[in-house]
Amino acid sequence: MTAEAFFAAFQERFLAWAGGVESIRLILRVGSRARAVHPGDADSDLDLELFGEGIDGAAIQAWLRGHAPLWMMLERQEHHSREWLALYAGGYKVDVSISPLADLETIIGSGGLWSSQQRGYAVLLDRDRYAERLPPPAAMGISAGAVPDAAAYRETVDEFWYGAVYVAKQIKRGKLWKAKWADQMQQRSLLTMLEWQAQAIHPGGIDTWHNGDFMQEWVSADIWERLHGVFARFDAEDCWRALAASMRLFDELARQVAQAHGYVYPAQMAEAVAAYVEQGSGVGD
Numbered sequence: 001m002t003a004e005a006f007f008a009a010f011q012e013r014f015l016a017w018a019g020g021v022e023s024i025r026l027i028l029r030v031g032s033r034a035r036a037v038h039p040g041d042a043d044s045d046l047d048l049e050l051f052g053e054g055i056d057g058a059a060i061q062a063w064l065r066g067h068a069p070l071w072m073m074l075e076r077q078e079h080h081s082r083e084w085l086a087l088y089a090g091g092y093k094v095d096v097s098i099s100p101l102a103d104l105e106t107i108i109g110s111g112g113l114w115s116s117q118q119r120g121y122a123v124l125l126d127r128d129r130y131a132e133r134l135p136p137p138a139a140m141g142i143s144a145g146a147v148p149d150a151a152a153y154r155e156t157v158d159e160f161w162y163g164a165v166y167v168a169k170q171i172k173r174g175k176l177w178k179a180k181w182a183d184q185m186q187q188r189s190l191l192t193m194l195e196w197q198a199q200a201i202h203p204g205g206i207d208t209w210h211n212g213d214f215m216q217e218w219v220s221a222d223i224w225e226r227l228h229g230v231f232a233r234f235d236a237e238d239c240w241r242a243l244a245a246s247m248r249l250f251d252e253l254a255r256q257v258a259q260a261h262g263y264v265y266p267a268q269m270a271e272a273v274a275a276y277v278e279q280g281s282g283v284g285d
Helices: 003-018 057-067 101-110 150-172 176-200 221-227 236-261 267-281
Strands: 024-030 046-052 070-078 081-088 092-099 122-126
Touching: 003 024, 003 046, 003 057, 003 092, 003 122, 046 101, 057 070, 057 081, 057 092, 150 176, 150 236, 150 267, 176 236, 221 236, 236 267
Parallel strands: 046 092
Antiparallel strands: 024 046, 024 122, 070 081, 081 092
């Protein structure tokens, strides 16, 4: 069975069942399978958001387990919402969440969609005409915080260089797993600066998506090539190499963002940290 056939059958059967559950008042399909730009592919999940009062989570779990052979199902709780992540045999993944109507009223009242809805949503069930009051999806989902204020900028700069020292110390101590763990967090600062730099050189705005999605579309060819060097193997020498590449790239990006917004880049601090790291790595020996 193809992914498209699986998800089409799932949606049809689930809606037929949900239509008889009065506590479910609204169902939205969200995520990549609801957006027009870069729509979902064969490996995309099916994401359904249910809104209502007193929705029986156990009944939803039972339905999900009975739909098709299941590899596993995870449950998540966030604020007022519960979510089930069902992974079916064949690798088909479906996420179903339930949220109270109060959350829906907040979306309508604030005019601000959830991040899962911002790029598009499809109304699959609407008993009370809520969809008529929902804000429309954004034409372009520029990353939140795409234009930093001075405090956010400096915090991101400091976090990156603090992380560089921490990663370097773990490599020196032979704690490669800890170095890789810390590097994952440090690269978040690099991603943030990549997004800010992309916005800085595109005054009209450019869509920087989420978590690096479609990055080749919004970074330059040179930066894209250099990004291939910022991740390392589980090897001390390669970790030093990747850390040096990350520092050089971050330094250039941060200087460009500072210039674009009139911020002060702490160049002396950055240069001192870079020298400290290079000294510990033996680079240049």
